[in-house]
Amino acid sequence: MTGDFECDLLIRNAEVYDGTGAPPVMADVAVAGDRIAAVGAGLTLSAREVVEAAGLALAPGFIDVHTHDDLAAMHVETSLPKLSQGVTTVVTGNCGISLGPSPLTRRDTVVPPLDLIATAEEYRYPRFGDYLDALRQHAPGVNVVPLVGHTVLRARAVEDLTGPARAEEVEAMRQGLAEALDQGAAGLSTGLAYPPAKAATTSEVLPLVGEVATAGALWTTHMRDERTGVVSAVAETIDIARRSGARTLISHHKCCGEAAFGLSRTTLAMIEEARGEIRLDIDVYPYTASSTVLIESFARDSRRVTVSWSDPHPDMAGRDLDEIAAFWGIDPMAALDRLRPGGAIYHQMDDDDLERILSWPPSLVGSDGLPRDRRPHPRLWGAFPRVLGLYAREQALLPMAGAIAKMTGQTADVLDLPDRGRIAEGAFADLVLFDPETIRDAASFEDPVRPSIGVRAVYVNGRRAYDGETNEGSACGRLLARSA
Numbered sequence: 110m111t112g113d114f115e116c117d118l119l120i121r122n123a124e125v126y127d128g129t130g131a132p133p134v135m136a137d138v139a140v141a142g143d144r145i146a147a148v149g150a151g152l153t154l155s156a157r158e159v160v161e162a163a164g165l166a167l168a169p170g171f172i173d174v175h176t177h178d179d180l181a182a183m184h185v186e187t188s189l190p191k192l193s194q195g196v197t198t199v200v201t202g203n204c205g206i207s208l209g210p211s212p213l214t215r216r217d218t219v220v221p222p223l224d225l226i227a228t229a230e231e232y233r234y235p236r237f238g239d240y241l242d243a244l245r246q247h248a249p250g251v252n253v254v255p256l257v258g259h260t261v262l263r264a265r266a267v268e269d270l271t272g273p274a275r276a277e278e279v280e281a282m283r284q285g286l287a288e289a290l291d292q293g294a295a296g297l298s299t300g301l302a303y304p305p306a307k308a309a310t311t312s313e314v315l316p317l318v319g320e321v322a323t324a325g326a327l328w329t330t331h332m333r334d335e336r337t338g339v340v341s342a343v344a345e346t347i348d349i350a351r352r353s354g355a356r357t358l359i360s361h362h363k364c365c366g367e368a369a370f371g372l373s374r375t376t377l378a379m380i381e382e383a384r385g386e387i388r389l390d391i392d393v394y395p396y397t398a399s400s401t402v403l404i405e406s407f408a409r410d411s412r413r414v415t416v417s418w419s420d421p422h423p424d425m426a427g428r429d430l431d432e433i434a435a436f437w438g439i440d441p442m443a444a445l446d447r448l449r450p451g452g453a454i455y456h457q458m459d460d461d462d463l464e465r466i467l468s469w470p471p472s473l474v475g476s477d478g479l480p481r482d483r484r485p486h487p488r489l490w491g492a493f494p495r496v497l498g499l500y501a502r503e504q505a506l507l508p509m510a511g512a513i514a515k516m517t518g519q520t521a522d523v524l525d526l527p528d529r530g531r532i533a534e535g536a537f538a539d540l541v542l543f544d545p546e547t548i549r550d551a552a553s554f555e556d557p558v559r560p561s562i563g564v565r566a567v568y569v570n571g572r573r574a575y576d577g578e579t580n581e582g583s584a585c586g587r588l589l590a591r592s593a
């Protein structure tokens with residue numbers, strides 16, 4: 110409470126989605142300091158600021174469960190892609206890639222795909238805790254739930270990255286992980302789909318995930334195979350989850366390449382069955398194109414490949430690989446090689462799989478946005494409003510309240526954040542006010558850097574962080590480190 114007022118902010122007559130999946134109710138929401146002080150119809154509290162919200166919807170701030178915002182979240186300006194979507198919390202360090210601890214202890218180059226998030230100069234945190242200290246000092250633009258990446262630990266511990274780790278190297282990784290968890294990592298991410306983590310066997314990963322289980326933390330996995338081998342990759346994930354006992358989250362679940370179309374029927378049935386005995390969840394982004402570093406097998410499985418960045422040929426960002434190959438008069442795979450190091454957008458999934466995974470009630474929404482890309486996949490700026498506008502309102506693939514729960518309450522449960530992801534008295538005041546009739550992504554593959562439509566105001570820890578057009582300029586986020 111401040112001064113003579115009973116609360117700092119009173120949002121009146123909003124259609125309130127509480128984040129549980131329950132239908133909305135007309136209510137007022139009062140905020141005092143960084144918490145929600147009261148929720149109810151016709152609140153008569155005096156407030157420093159009153160927002161008339163008739164005709165607008167109010168939801169808990171969205172939690173982006175899958176990001177590569179390790180660096181972007183540090184600054185309020187680079188948090189705009191997220192704030193402008195209504196995102197108030199991001200999970201960093203996904204797919205085996207995290208900004209700390211530095212992967213450069215054993216080698217002086219940044220092994221792809223670690224270059225997706227930072228340059229060698231930016232990998233400057235010797236310990237995971239040093240990265241967390243930097244986040245605390247900067248005051249991040251959004252709240253940050255930090256994971257530590259297996260590929261980073263591997264680059265530090267393993268001499269020959271092309272083969273499985275030796276026993277003492279696995280032990281070194283386990284110790285590195287235990288330190289990071291002690292320092293506040295929320296869990297471990299693996300990215301077994303691409304080298305150099307691809308060389309890790311199940312028996313390399315299992316003791317690490319066991320360490321995660323001991324700490325009561327979370328394991329997130331970009332699985333070994335998201336193409337025709339996706340069924341066996343889900344089986345491996347369930348096996349590791351079951352044997353380790355760790356809470357497990359399958360990242361950006363999808364089926365890539367025409368030969369894999371339809372396999373989500375099988376994978377979802379397997380996941381559903383496993384959920385009877387273990388804590389297993391999935392997240393998904395609402396697009397049928399993926400994006401990562403330049404990889405030949407990904408390009409071969411794609412209908413269309415668009416270059417998102419290239420160090421040797423930055424001017425080729427935004428152009429299709431076929432077009433570049435024709436321009437250079439060489440084979441597309443030779444062109445891909447010439448563009449490396451670089452990244453691309455791969456159109457390689459089917460609408461039916463995406464819709465099946467997105468509408469499956471337990472799935473969570475994550476963006477997987479790549480903030481460093483010169484010509485990013487539109488998911489960076491559009492993932493959340495796209496689910497609400499295109500899939501919930503326009504296509505009625507899922508109810509609006511259910512879609513919101515996939516970005517708020519359900520996500521907070523999986524991340525073990527009891528005070529976030531809900532509109533309830535006592536919860537942190539992470540809030541998004543939006544127009545349910547117009548909310549929609551504006552970013553497209555042709556024009557990917559566009560704030561969404563319909564987001565009116567975003568509050569992070571009780572303070573306004575976005576006003577519908579610009580960041581307010583002050584960083585309102587917090588580091589949500591795990592306490593041991």
Ligand SMILES: [Zn+2]
Nearest residue numbers: 204331360361
């Ligand atoms: Zn990934």
